[in-house]
Amino acid sequence: MEEIKTLEQQAYEFLAQKDYDNSYKAFRQAAEGYEQEKQLSQAALCFASAASSWTLKFGEENFHRAAVCYEKAAFAARKSGDFKYAALLYKHAAVVYERDLEFLDFSECFFKSKECYRKFLIFSFLKPERAYSLTSGEGNKGASGFFKRLVSLVGLSFSSLVWGHGERPARTFFSGFFFVVLAAIFYTQGELIKAGLVFKPDFFEAFYFSVITFTTVGYGDITPIGINKLIVLIEAFSGLFIVPLFIVGLSRKYLRF
Numbered sequence: 656m657e658e659i660k661t662l663e664q665q666a667y668e669f670l671a672q673k674d675y676d677n678s679y680k681a682f683r684q685a686a687e688g689y690e691q692e693k694q695l696s697q698a699a700l701c702f703a704s705a706a707s708s709w710t711l712k713f714g715e716e717n718f719h720r721a722a723v724c725y726e727k728a729a730f731a732a733r734k735s736g737d738f739k740y741a742a743l744l745y746k747h748a749a750v751v752y753e754r755d756l757e758f759l760d761f762s763e764c765f766f767k768s769k770e771c772y773r774k775f776l777i778f779s780f781l782k783p784e785r786a787y788s789l790t791s792g793e794g795n796k797g798a799s800g801f802f803k804r805l806v807s808l809v810g811l812s813f814s815s816l817v818w819g820h821g822e823r824p825a826r827t828f829f830s831g832f833f834f835v836v837l838a839a840i841f842y843t844q845g846e847l848i849k850a851g852l853v854f855k856p857d858f859f860e861a862f863y864f865s866v867i868t869f870t871t872v873g874y875g876d877i878t879p880i881g882i883n884k885l886i887v888l889i890e891a892f893s894g895l896f897i898v899p900l901f902i903v904g905l906s907r908k909y910l911r912f
Contacts, residue, residue: 656692658688659685659688659689659692660685662681662684662685662688663682663685663697665681666678666681666682666685666704666705666708669681669708670682670708673711675708678704678708679705679709679720682701682702682704682705683701683705683724685701686701686702686704686705686724686727686728686731689701689731690731695731695732695734696731696732699728699729699731699732699737699740700728702724702725702727702728703724703725703728703747705724706720706721706723706725706728706747709721718752718754719755719757721751722748722751722752722760722764723748725745725747725748725751726745726764728744729741729742729745729748729764729771732744733767738771738775738778739772741767741768742768742769742772742775745765745767745768746764746765748764749761749764749765762908763822765821765822766819766820766822769811769814769820772807772811773808773811773815776804776807776808777808779804780804780805780808816830817830817897817900818830818900818901818904819904821904821907821908822907822908823904824901824904824905824907827897827900827901827904830897831869831894831898831901834869834890834893835862835866835890836862838868838869838886838890839861839864839865840858840861842856842864842865842883842886843855843857843858843861845879845881845882845883845886846880846883847860847861847864847878847879847880848877848879848880849876849877849878853880860877863877864877864879865890868887868894869894869897870894871895
């Protein structure tokens with residue numbers, strides 16, 4: 656362990672001397688040593704410092720190794736339980752990957768950044784002792800901080816579930832399908848009107864009506880009555896948001912290529 660600390664100190668000395676090549680190598684070796692010793696918080700700091708050294712060395716010329724180091728730092732921070740710092744590091748990795756036109760890695764790191772911050776917010780309510788962070792400040796304390804974190808948690812949870820923060824369009828498809836099936840089940844419990852006649856639909860008819868309602872096509876061949884009117888309102892309103900989210904998510908993820 657003393658050798659690792661010495662190596663880390665040398666890395667800071669190299670950095671002070673603007674010897675970015677050696678500081679990068681020393682920070683990375685120290686980080687890997689801390690990782691082997693299960694000192695994950697310190698490993699995260701050293702990996703992040705290695706990434707910074709590489710960026711200072713090459714400027715705009717080569718980002719890949721910096722991105723890899725940021726991602727390794729984020730992984731170590733996440734394993735140590737520092738989800739807030741992990742979210743920040745994954746965000747840095749995503750930005751660097753995007754600059755290097757590595758869009759698959761950007762997508763993955765962006766998603767992990769949002770998920771880590773969501774976990775930080777969850778633990779800040781359920782297990783405050785696990786919500787510590789190397790980047791914590793005073794901004795999340797008090798009543799205003801509590802409500803700010805609560806609103807952020809609700810928003811991020813919805814974003815994660817419905818479209819994976821824009822990087823998992825398949826979630827949007829399955830969310831929409833779930834709404835359609837659930838609404839169809841409710842429709843079978845009530846009554847609809849077709850050709851002027853009131854009838855109790857079977858699941859196939861209810862599913863057809865649900866799809867038409869969710870996509871807001873509205874042929875008008877079947878109309879709701881009673882409690883089904885309320886279900887139609889909720890389903891149509893959901894469709895107005897989920898269908899565009901699917902299109903945006905699909906475009907966001909795949910049209911980069």
